[in-house]
Amino acid sequence: MAGVLDSVNQRTQMVGQNRLELLLFRLVGQQVYGINVFKVREVLPCPKLSSIPNSRSVVRGVSHVRGETIPIIDLSMAIGLPGIPQEKLSTSFVIITEYNRKTQGFLVAGVERIMNMNWENILPPPKGAGKDVYLTAVTKVDEKLIEVIDVEKILAEVSPLREDVTEELVARSTTREPANLPVLVVDDSSVARRQIQRCLTAIGLEVVTRNDGKQALEHLREVTQDGSKATDHFAMVISDVEMPEMDGYTLVTRVKESPALHDIYVMLHTSLSGVFNKAMVQKVGADDFMAKFSADELAERVMEILDRT
Template sequence: MSSILDSVNLRTQMVGQNRLELLLFGLETSQRYGINVFKVREVLQCPELTEVPRKTSVIKGMAHIRGETIPVLDLSEAIGRSPVPAEDERRCFLIVAEYNKRTLAFLVRKVDRILNTNWDQIMAPPAEIGSDNYLTAVFEFEKKLIEIIDVEQILADIYPASTDVSDDIATEKVKKAAHELHVLICDDSQVARNQMQRSLENLGVKVTSAKNGREAWLMLKDMAGKGVDVEQYYLMLISDIEMPEMDGYTLTSMIRNDTRMQRMHIILHTSLSGGFNVSMVKKVGADGFLAKFNPDELASVVVKRIEAVSKR
């Protein structure tokens, strides 16, 4: 199974080109799902799991992998489908991935292939299905829809995160300086947008949100076309990297190539882990990288920007 990740080394060449690699996998039906290869550390046959006391049956146990003890989540049960029976676990696979500073293993029935595609081929789920689902994107492949699961929503359900900002960061002085400032946030996950908005509103800043890079880009381009000084209107842009239609790297590159907004302050805020992102931030011209999700760390980045603007 390790051979399925042989092409991972090529992924650095796709940064800033609105391209991605998806690892396709299956659960209990013929429906296929996708996860960004960037987030995948390895894929392996499910070993024997160690049971642990737990509040939710979604966590099947712990796997001991290369000296680490990693929690195993049944992805079928996490999205409301039938759980994997205990007797079938050893015939399943683990996708070991890194999300929001956590290393997790997702229990899946089968692993298919790695698919190289473009973010502009990835679409947001139809609005008609409502917001009560675990989908963050869909795309068509071989005349069938591949679904990309909103893992951040799953993790928020299992490991609820506080959005409160510490008082020593959200001081009265900061709030006074922030009340007329405006931050643009961009993320395809509704739970991520809500988390960021609640945290930033603790500082007193105004928040506008976009669901993907394309929506943010069209918003900024429209404002600039109407004569709005985008660099002055927004204190900063805080954008996810992985998004349907246009990713955060491409959004950053397009802003940097537009003289009307090229000095806009941009922070890439993502669940993608690792030092790789730091070098990619420099490559596309972003001002910084921040791993999800810690409200104090997010607020501190904004406070630093508020202080820089106040000194002008």
């Protein structure tokens, strides 16, 4: 499993085709969970862990991997389940991931396989599941329910990011020409939507949100049914990449091939590793790419974009 990203070229070919690969794993119990392979650097047997004084209980320790000191988060504990027992660490695994510009390891009980899937088969969690569940999506593999973990929610709780725009940028925003149109924000994570909306409203922008690419595309087509252009309704679109039903790459592809929509400025804003993203952004025709999440960087970039468009 250590070579989980060996066939990078094969995976980049899926860009714009609404496909992804899920790494399937287990925590405590028989439930199977999934994580996007593009966020995985490698999978390895649980290494020796060194404790961190005064750390949160979900952080089981740190480990030295490839010359880097990485925090190891017990994924079971992070989503409210019992943690992996100390005596079972020797048979457990760590998934090394890159999210939001940070590297961390997730301790799991076992790793199963990689599945090539279509985002159309990745569905939002059931509405009755509640707003506090640690899932962004569900799907089925071999008639078994697979739960896709909301890692952004977990990391926001374990290692919170500063979400407020600095007073300097807020003051600078007041000197700009007021924006007449809202920004369309597309993200399946409620945490990410809240972070982005808070950032943009701080600099005086109105925000409209949608939970996935399919919803966003339908909304854009709906508002332009009267013959208007997307630019008549929105100043720009800020979209996540990983989303159920339609991912951000596919959303950009559909927008850019539509005469009514193609002029709208689209920024992909994602927690995915930046290693492959430049080539992907160019392939689908997005106007910009930014790694999550820095409130100041996002606010500054958005103001620059709006000032020149």
